[in-house]
Amino acid sequence: MTEPPGLDLAALAAHLGTPPLTAELIPGxxxxxxxxxxxxxxxxxxxxxxxxxxxxxxxxxxxxxRVISALAGTAVPVPEAGPLCEDPEVVGAPFYLMQEVPGVALRHRDQCPWLTPDKAAILSERLVDVLADLHSVDPDAVGLGDFGRPDGFLRRQVARWGRQLESSRSRELPGIDELRDTLAATVPRSRRATVVHGDYRLDNVLVTAEPTAISAVLDWEMATLGDPLTDLGLLCVYWNGLGIEDDPITGTVSALPGFATADDLVQRYATRSGADVTGLGWYTAFAYFKLAVILEGIHFRFTTGKTVGAGFDRIGRLTLPLVRRGLAATAREH
Incomplete structure (x- = not known):
C-alpha cells in the first residue's frame, strides 16, 4: 500500500511505538x-x-x-477511543485513533443489495432511536457539562456559519445572504439543551446487516451542547436530499423501498423523545444554510487543490440548490 496523502507513516509508527504501518484513505x-x-x-x-x-x-x-470517550458506556454506539495527539509535527496536524468497528456507511445504492424493505424500515427506526438516545444523555453525568454554551446557541450558530461563509466566499451566491439574514431575524427560543451531533445522517453511522443495527455513530467534529432540533432538522434535509439522480447529498439510499419518509422520522422522534417538534421549519431552513456553507467550503478547498479523494468537482453545483430550498423553507414557516 502506498502512503496516502496527509500521513507520514514512519513518523506515526515512531510516535506510537508500533511496527511499520500501512494505511489507506477511507473514501466518502x-x-x-x-x-x-x-x-x-x-x-x-x-x-x-x-x-x-x-x-x-x-x-x-x-x-x-472527548465526545466519543464520554459517550462510551451510554446507549449511543461509538467506537472505542484510542490515543489523541495534538502535536502537529507528527503527521502535519492533530489526530486521534479509534478502534475499527464492524459495519459500513451506506452512501450508495450499490452497497445495499441486502437491504430489503423490512430491513430498511428497521434501519429508519434505529437511526431515529439512536438520535433520541443521544439527546437523552445527561451531559453532566458523562463529563460533558462544559462541552458547550446552550444559552444563545441558535443565534451563535447562525452567526458562526455566516462567518464560515465569508471564509469560503470566492464567487457570487445569489440568495445566500438573504437566507442568513432571515434566519438571524427569526431565531426561535430553544426548549431544551442536549448533546448534539451536528452532522447526524445515515452515512455518518456504521450499519450491520445481521442483525440490522447501527454499530457506531461517526464524525463528531461538530458536536456540542445545544438545541437538539438542529440535529433533527439536518437529518430531514439529508434524508430528502435534492431529488436529483445520483444525489451526492443522500446517495439516494434513503429513497429505496421500505425507508420511512422524513415526516415519519420526525413523528417517531417526537414519540420516542417526548420532544415538542413544532416550528421545525426554521431548523430545516437553518440546516439548508449550514449545509450550503459546508459544501461551499469544500468547493473552495477543491478549487485551491486542497482536497483528497473523488467527487469534489460536483460539490460546488449543490450550493445554490440548497440555498433555494432553505429560502423556500423559511417562506413556508412564516
Whole structure:
C-alpha cells in the first residue's frame, strides 16, 4: 500500500511505538480525513483535519476524541477511543485513533443489495432511536457539562456559519445572504439543551446487516451542547436530499423501498423523545444554510487543490440548490 496523502507513516509508527504501518484513505468523507491503519496485527482508524483551508473550530480533533470517550458506556454506539495527539509535527496536524468497528456507511445504492424493505424500515427506526438516545444523555453525568454554551446557541450558530461563509466566499451566491439574514431575524427560543451531533445522517453511522443495527455513530467534529432540533432538522434535509439522480447529498439510499419518509422520522422522534417538534421549519431552513456553507467550503478547498479523494468537482453545483430550498423553507414557516 502506498502512503496516502496527509500521513507520514514512519513518523506515526515512531510516535506510537508500533511496527511499520500501512494505511489507506477511507473514501466518502469530504471534511476531516479518515484512514484505515494497521501494523499487520492490530487495526485502527485515524482521523485528522483536511489538508488545507481549515475553518476555525470546524476540525477540532480534541473535541471529537472527548465526545466519543464520554459517550462510551451510554446507549449511543461509538467506537472505542484510542490515543489523541495534538502535536502537529507528527503527521502535519492533530489526530486521534479509534478502534475499527464492524459495519459500513451506506452512501450508495450499490452497497445495499441486502437491504430489503423490512430491513430498511428497521434501519429508519434505529437511526431515529439512536438520535433520541443521544439527546437523552445527561451531559453532566458523562463529563460533558462544559462541552458547550446552550444559552444563545441558535443565534451563535447562525452567526458562526455566516462567518464560515465569508471564509469560503470566492464567487457570487445569489440568495445566500438573504437566507442568513432571515434566519438571524427569526431565531426561535430553544426548549431544551442536549448533546448534539451536528452532522447526524445515515452515512455518518456504521450499519450491520445481521442483525440490522447501527454499530457506531461517526464524525463528531461538530458536536456540542445545544438545541437538539438542529440535529433533527439536518437529518430531514439529508434524508430528502435534492431529488436529483445520483444525489451526492443522500446517495439516494434513503429513497429505496421500505425507508420511512422524513415526516415519519420526525413523528417517531417526537414519540420516542417526548420532544415538542413544532416550528421545525426554521431548523430545516437553518440546516439548508449550514449545509450550503459546508459544501461551499469544500468547493473552495477543491478549487485551491486542497482536497483528497473523488467527487469534489460536483460539490460546488449543490450550493445554490440548497440555498433555494432553505429560502423556500423559511417562506413556508412564516
Amino acid at each position: 468523507g469530504r471534511s476531516n480525513l479518515t484512514y484505515r491503519l494497521t501494523d499487520g496485527t492490530n487495526r485502527w482508524v485515524l482521523r485528522r483535519p483536511p489538508l488545507g483551508h481549515v475553518l476555525a473550530t470546524a476540525h477540532d480533533m480534541a473535541r471529537e476524541h
